[in-house]
Amino acid sequence: MPRIIKYVFYDILRTRFILLYTMFLLLSTIAMFQLDTDSSKVILSLMNVVLMVVPLVSVVFTTIHFYNSYEFIELMLAQPVNRPVIFLGEYFAVALSLCFAFTAGVGIPMVMYGAGMQGFTLLYSGLMLTLVFVSLAFLSSVLTRDKAKAIGVALLFWFYFSLIYDGLLMWIIYSFSDYPLEKATLVLVSLNPIDLARILMLLQLDISALMGYTGAFYKDFFGSSLGVIFSTSVLTIWILLPVVIALQIFKRKDL
């Protein structure tokens, strides 16, 4: 497996996309720290970037990469290499390089400007989101042979989790506003990794007071160590489940 990861890694570095992504994150983070001295506000603006851009880049880059490495996969399959090793090698190489880009791009300025615990939460949720969307992109890549279709499915995941789902959630909350919905929304929020990351972030920023009773309830839940364990495990499920399904499909795929 390390050998496969090495070669995929090498291939990813050649495209220079990861470098551009790192530079983009680095520049936007530094720019935001320059514009504002209150690190809380900076983190809040960064959060919006992270919640939109990170999933989008992860999903699109991973899908395109997977199709571009079809030849590599085909070549490896004629060699005495196990299918899961090929697949997981691809996965780890892509996930590691995107995580590395994110850590370097957002983490370095944060250390420079000293962002503390809030910065750490942002970094953590960004990395988790990267992994979740890399997994989802791998799933959409093995579902179809057609590159355009796979990118479409991957983008649909992104649209769904960052826009459509929130709309549906709002509609549900609005229609059932006569009932106590705290626990129900908690469950619904867990079904969307982006929302989960957003709540994790917001609770760090002391603006949860603005969210009224629900905010207080969330603060009580997610603020506790149980809440951290809960959100981490839900996000981990979001990472593992798509990969495991994708691996099962890949094992039986005709190439």
Place this chain on the structure above:
Amino acid sequence: MISIYKLTKQFGKLRALNEVSLDFTLGKSYALIGPNGSGKTTLIKSVLGMVIPTTGKIEVDGANIKNSWLYREKIGYMPQIGHYPENMRIGQLFDMVRNIRKDPPLLDEELMEAFALTAIQDKRMHTLSGGTRQKVSAALAFLFNPPVLILDEPTAGLDPVSVEILKEKIQQEKDKGKLLIITSHIMNDLDELATEVVYLHEGNVRYNNSIAELKDITGETRLGKAIAQMIRSLEKKVIPEAINLK
């Protein structure tokens, strides 16, 4: 060496292989022939584990290949169209494949030298012509000195000099007692290189016997003519008893 039992592969509505049973023995050289889309490449890819059979099983050295991969050490595969990582250099490609194997056996770099691939090892794969790609595929297939060689249209796209080099190499390996499976549409090549013939038609094995036998029955001296006559007689359904498949 390679045994195939009732192998069926379904692609959606299309049945690419229909209960194919075949035995490939070490030391023999098989010509796998049939019209385009008759299932030759699907059969080869099933043996390599690239295509997963719908039903049936394949054994290499007596072990089922399902979920196993180490058996591929024994097989050198030259694809019909070689797909390689496009921005790799030829040298890097060879290094990578060599590196992927845990303990590579004695390397056979004869073809690399004969095709002068070392001289152009800094060229990137996407700049290569179809013929040069074929040469790379051939050199990779022979590189690890495997006992089984599966060659999918090896001579297609090669210049006459290279065709002769490759044919000589195949002949040499055949004489070493290796198992060869060759598909081709060029009957003259097969006449020189193969001893057995397997004829596939729409996913069914229609003929499986030695070339000498086929020539004998049809009374032809050239493989091309013998096969043409066999196909005609199969189509007419006035199949002589001897040609009739088992």
